[in-house]
Amino acid sequence: LxxxxxxxxxxxxxxxxxxxxxxxxxxxxxxxxxWYQQFPSQGPRFIIQGYKTKVTNEVASxxxxxxxxxxxxxxxxxxxxxTAVYYCLVGDDKIIFGKGTRLHILP
Amino acid sequence: xxxxxxxPSHQVTQMGQEVILRCVPISNHLxxxxxxxxxxxxxxxxxxxxxxxxxxxxEIFDDQFSVERPDGSNFTLKIRSTKLEDSAMYFCASSEALxxxxxxxxxxxxxxxxxx
Numbered sequence: 001l002x003x004x005x006x007x008x009x010x011x012x013x014x015x016x017x018x019x020x021x022x023x024x025x026x027x028x029x030x031x032x033x034x035w036y037q038q039f040p041s042q043g044p045r046f047i048i049q050g051y052k053t054k055v056t057n058e059v060a061s062x063x064x065x066x067x068x069x070x071x072x073x074x075x076x077x078x079x080x081x082x083t084a085v086y087y088c089l090v091g092d093d094k095i096i097f098g099k100g101t102r103l104h105i106l107p
Numbered sequence: 108x109x110x111x112x113x114x115p116s117h118q119v120t121q122m123g124q125e126v127i128l129r130c131v132p133i134s135n136h137l138x139x140x141x142x143x144x145x146x147x148x149x150x151x152x153x154x155x156x157x158x159x160x161x162x163x164x165x166e167i168f169d170d171q172f173s174v175e176r177p178d179g180s181n182f183t184l185k186i187r188s189t190k191l192e193d194s195a196m197y198f199c200a201s202s203e204a205l206x207x208x209x210x211x212x213x214x215x216x217x218x219x220x221x222x223x
Binding site for chain 1: 111140142149150151152196198200211212213214215216217219
């Protein structure tokens with residue numbers, strides 16, 4: 001299983017773009033990269049998933065370089081409600097959650 | 108939008124008692140999971156279940172724990188002889204395909220288990 005490393009916490013302001021980078025040096029050929037969001041006392045919620053290059057949905061973008069040893073979650077124009085823990089996950093038939101990145105959005 | 112449901116939302120039990128946490132996964136999903144999260148800590152994988160059997164389990168998932176899909180809809184986690192350190196949020200999740208292979212897990216809202 002590929003281990004992931006991400007910043008423990010980040011602060012940003014409303015309206016800013018936030019980029020959270022995750023390192024996964026030992027990613028396997030078949031592994032996808034998935035990001036989840038978790039609010040306090042709630043279950044994790046899927047945000048985005050990708051394999052290579054760039055993926056965009058209505059919530060976020062995911063940038064993956066050619067070597068796939070890292071990925072960057074980009075949240076455009078964050079709001080206070082984006083304050084949450086964000087998890088980067090790489091794996092196969094089970095999900096190993098790391099400590100995630102605690103994102104705090106300030107007014 | 109389909110969702111995973113869990114009952115009860117909060118369970119209080121005495122040490123040594125057995126508890127059963129219930130989950131109803133999304134109907135067309137084939138893979139089922141249990142996770143737990145001790146307050147203030149990370150989400151920990153417990154077990155995955157496919158085709159009516161355990162496909163993988165973590166070190167946490169010892170003989171105290173068992174899972175079952177008693178009918179076509181429910182997926183249960185039984186904890187025998189609960190201990191104080193079993194107090195946590197327990198999340199059920201399901202996915203249509205093998206996670207990590209171009210699919211996502213859908214998580215339920217969790218059951219908060221408090222062992223006194």
